[in-house]
Amino acid sequence: MLAGSPDWNASIAFDGHAAFAAWERPAMFVVPPTALVARTHDGGPALRLDRYRQDRDRDGLAEFSFLSLAFAVDTHLPTPGAAQGTDALDFHPMRIERGWIRLDPVGALDLPDAVRALQPLDIAGGGSMALGVRLDATATELFIGALRRGMALVNANAWCRVRGVAARHPLSLSVDPPALLAGLRAIASVDAAASTDAIGIPIDVLRETLLADPARLGLAPLGQVPDRDRTQAVQAVLDRCAARFAEPVPGERDDRIHLRFDPARMGPAQLRWSLDDVLLAPRVFALAADPLGPLRDLDASALERDVLRDRTAPALDSGWHAITVLANVPQRRVGLLRAQVDMVAAARPPARPFASKASLPLPGDRSPAVATLRLSPSEPLAYRWRTQAFVVDAGRVAMLPGPERESTREMLVVGIEDFGLSLVNVDCERSFLDQASVTVRVEGTREGRAWSLSAKLDRDAPTAAFAVPRDVVGATLSATAEALAGDARATMAPIPVEALTLDAFSFEGSGARALDVMGVFDDASREILVEVVPEGREHEPTRIRLLRLTPASPHERWTWTATSPLRPGYLWRRHGQSRWSPVMSPESALTVHSSNAPGSAQGANMERVIEDAVFSPVPGETGVWHYRARHPGIAADGGTSQITLISAAGIHMLSLTAIWGVPTPQLEAARAALAAEAGIDATRIELRPSPHAVGDVVLRFGDGAGAWEDAARTQSSGMPPYHAAFSLMLDDARADKVKRALAGEAGLFGVAYAWTLPGGARTTTSSVDSASAHVDASVRVDDAAGHASFTTTDTLATDTTSGGDATSGEAFADATSWRIRPP
Secondary structure (H helix, E strand, C coil): CCCCCEEEEEEEEECCEEEEEECCCCCEEEECCCEEEECCCCCCCCEEEEEEEEECHHHCEEEEEEEEEEEEEECCCCCCCCCCCHHHCEEEECCCCEEEEEEEECCCCCCCHHHHCCEEECCCCCCEEEEEEEEEHHHHHHHHHHHHHCCCCEEEEEEEEEEEECCCCCCEEEECHHHHHHHHHHHHCCCCCCCCCCEEEEHHHHHHHHHHCHHHHCCHHHHHCCHHHHHHHHHHHHHHHHHHCEEEEECCCCCCEEEEECHHHCCCCCEEEECCCCCEEEEEEEEEEECCHHHHHCCHHHHHHHCEEEEEECCHHHCEEEEEEEEECCCCEECEEEEEEEEEECCECCCECCCEEEEEECCCCCCCEEEEEECCCCCCCCEEEEEEEEEEECCEEEEEECCCEEECCCEEEEEHHHCCEEEEEEEECHHHHCCEEEEEEEEEEECCEEEEEEEEECCCCCEEEEEEECCCEEEEEEEEEEECCCCCEEEEEEEECCCEEECHHHCECEEEEEEEEEEECCCCCCCEEEEEEECCCCCCHHHCEEEEECCCCCEEEEEEEECCCCCCCEEEEECCCCCCCCCECCCCCEEEEHHHCCCCCHHHHCCEEECCEEEEECCCCCCEEEEEECCCEECEECCEECEEEEEECCEEEEEEEEECCCCHHHHHHHHHHHHHHHCCCHHHCEEEECCCEEEEEEEEEECCCCCEEEEEEEECCCCCCCCEEEEEEECHHHHHHHHHHHCCCCCCEEEEEEEEECCCCCCCCCEEEEEEEEEEEEEEECCEEEEEEEEEEEEEEECCCCCCCCEEEEEEEECCCEEEECC
């Protein structure tokens, strides 16, 4: 999903930092993380030091400790106006996919060499991670003394990786992977015989090579790019290398960013790269890291109370071993009833003829837990371990074992990859949770049955990790936001399950919006002046837009950015009025009649078309309108339209339920529009169903050239919305027309409603109008189920005569432009 990803091609600078435009999110920028700090989401201690004492017989009393650190990512977001024009922009932190840290102990602090190595960070837990280190007695006392004195004896370097839309340049380039690989080996001084070994080269070295001598890597055409554009073209190549052949990582021995190429991904086939193609590419950013953070400010009592824990380990000569377990996993785990670690040391006769086993529940927080294994006194520590996850499935508890691991260490760090399921972390930006609560739902199929999980995110719990068994098929993630004030709602359509950070632009209704404003000049007026404003911004004069419509130019298109899906609409008024209309939806055009200006009496007898429905004023009754739908549609049940085609063994059955009515939300929107035109309160507008009598409802098939024939005829329910059900057998030719109509071919299939208006009623003259509506349909062909999502472009043919005679006509809908998701 590209939308919202940083665009590496478009950036601005502020306060010494960079921000990147969010792809397909107007006025939105995303900012890389700037710091890694010692902090937990729940406000608990970010550092814990568990100090152990153990009797080792002749070796005396041994002391050692386990240090666990919890980190969180910070992002420096600009203050309004920090850069020119930033006061009108929306800034959000980037979503991190991976991170690393390298601790740098200074002075006499004696930490193991492994601690100085590059350590991976767990970023699945809403931007948090944990790190565990074992310290000997000397290092433990040095570390505690440093904390008590407020000294900073541990520094760190950190990095994070983010995916964004790759840099682009208008150049098509031939890529020879073997030649590129040979050039990389030459730069890295790697023996070509080591064909399967990854090759890591600093990105700055690769950049300099491509700028100065691209032929060395088999990319000679880069040398023909003008100097002013070459840097951009080189960056586009590096991004595509990172996306297709390599991964950007920090160096194992230095702090430079490297591209680590995988020869297995660089096949012999020649490739053609278009450097202006859109694709996601990862980049690595360096962070300022502070591993101790606020701990330096703790007083002695707080240090002893919140950070230090003294524990006694079993005597070593007894054969008991204390295994300290640290769970480096998200803390709020939805669908996971219990998680535990099972350990077993196989029997070793004759000293130990039995297997030693231990089980340890993983705590809900990040505190370490201790399990004990009993071995023989002289036996070296060695055991196998695996996780067990307990989940609820179809009303029963199921146990999902993780992969079996081996260890010889007294400290065990359990990560997400050690479980027999996926822990998919979803969090939501706190700025959006100040407006709404969000319900996240994960759905799929497991063992032939529907499977789902849901969790609510709010200001107190902004993140959740969903426990998704690995055998769940077709897992999707969707979300619903509900306003904290009012009843506004917004939805996010289902997407494949992945770790995700939600924000306002994740939901439908936010982002770029557009409204067509149409002027109807039905009197001698020379202009119509209309003011429009985004929903919720009516008190900001700079957001109000004045539109001028004239007989020569009666149409204007207004665009704006909705920064919240809970406020996706707009308000309007005639220029000079003080009262705004109720909130309107831009999905339908705004039509303004010149004759219906405040104080005008001529507009009182004019028919209106609003939200794809026709509204006619009732003579002699001020504020009372009759309404009818412009065109028939398909009935829906639970959001799925009631139209099904079943084809099996040469037999075709078509079933559908048509309707001709106006939904309540559409009526309320029209009520608001009519009230706004008249400059009165919406409560003074009364809407009544049109007194049309509905006759036959006909199902028709066409030849695609304009000729139609009736295939079936039925009666409606007799009252709005005039349900009419059809169920009929089709021959091969008509079944083929239905399938072609589902595929988007017009003039083949439709429904018509015949109507009669009693004499004396007001009607309009003959007209033909078109409108569009979106529906869903299910399809079954030869026992294969599928789903159709389509748009109907419907024609309303109205043949009327004025005067006191009864009026008859027909409303006809042609099913066209249907988009199919094949079975």
